[in-house]
Amino acid sequence: MKSIRLQSVSRVFGRTFALHRVSLELEPGTLTGLVGDNGAGKTTLLNILATLDKPSDGEVHFGRHDWTTFAQKGRHKIGWVSHDSLVYGELTGRENLEFFATMYGLGDGAALADRWLERVGLTRAADRRVNAYSRGMKQRLTLARALLHEPAILLLDEPMTGLDQDGRREMSELFMQLRDEGRLLVLITHSLDMLEGLADRLAVLRRGKLTHFGPVEADEDVADTYKVHA
Numbered sequence: 001m002k003s004i005r006l007q008s009v010s011r012v013f014g015r016t017f018a019l020h021r022v023s024l025e026l027e028p029g030t031l032t033g034l035v036g037d038n039g040a041g042k043t044t045l046l047n048i049l050a051t052l053d054k055p056s057d058g059e060v061h062f063g064r065h066d067w068t069t070f071a072q073k074g075r076h077k078i079g080w081v082s083h084d085s086l087v088y089g090e091l092t093g094r095e096n097l098e099f100f101a102t103m104y105g106l107g108d109g110a111a112l113a114d115r116w117l118e119r120v121g122l123t124r125a126a127d128r129r130v131n132a133y134s135r136g137m138k139q140r141l142t143l144a145r146a147l148l149h150e151p152a153i154l155l156l157d158e159p160m161t162g163l164d165q166d167g168r169r170e171m172s173e174l175f176m177q178l179r180d181e182g183r184l185l186v187l188i189t190h191s192l193d194m195l196e197g198l199a200d201r202l203a204v205l206r207r208g209k210l211t212h213f214g215p216v217e218a219d220e221d222v223a224d225t226y227k228v229h230a
């Protein structure tokens with residue numbers, strides 16, 4: 001697996017710099033937490049990493065490849081999870097995964113469903129309708145869905161929103177396992193607390209500029225701004 005390297009990436013909408021000369025390197029086997037106020041540019045950055053959007057200026061490389069033109073070949077490497085549960089409530093957990101495996105042309109849907117249901121701890125609930133799942137269970141199924149095609153890059157847009165402490169802990173443990181398998185994870189959150197003990201790197205955006213990229217604990221200013229005092 002290769003790194004993703006951003007070199008002086010800007011994205012302009014009209015007169016707004018959603019991103020302004022952002023440079024950073026995301027390495028395989030790491031989880032990077034991405035924080036910033038509303039409108040700071042987090043989603044814009046995630047969209048560029050997902051090849052859903054292109055920089056107005058600057059370059060994104062995946063190994064030797066230009067990531068923006070590599071999109072057609074590279075998209076199968078990407079998995080995406082947001083706080084919306086992208087699964088069907090009327091189907092069971094197993095039926096959901098078999099459905100998506102078939103839709104993506106991934107081969108043995110039944111075996112893939114079994115494998116990923118087990119990985120996310122839903123084997124016992126596999127044959128229950130998703131409407132009867134807790135929010136945490138739905139999120140774990142959404143994660144399983146995003147992993148069916150074994151993506152090397154996992155982009156997570158506030159995946160823990162609405163989860164209670166147990167749900168967050170379960171998701172965090174899964175993210176750490178996926179990271180330890182060598183995948184590259186990027187996670188948007190509004191709460192720095194969520195990243196402690198989980199993220200290897202913290203990226204802070206302020207009005208489109210990257211103001212911090214490094215260890216999670218290192219920046220007291222960042223901690224003051226984004227720590228949630230419950």
Ligand SMILES: Nc1ncnc2c1ncn2[C@@H]1O[C@H](COP(=O)(O)OP(=O)(O)OP(=O)(O)O)[C@@H](O)[C@H]1O
Pocket residue numbers: 013016017018036037038039040041042043044045
């Ligand atoms: N398609 C678009 N057209 C015009 N402006 C946009 C577009 N997408 C983003 N912007 C602007 O770019 C800036 C960054 O937006 P972005 O959605 O990336 O921020 P964010 O950090 O994800 O915010 P939030 O936490 O509210 O989701 C904002 O000023 C936003 O209004």
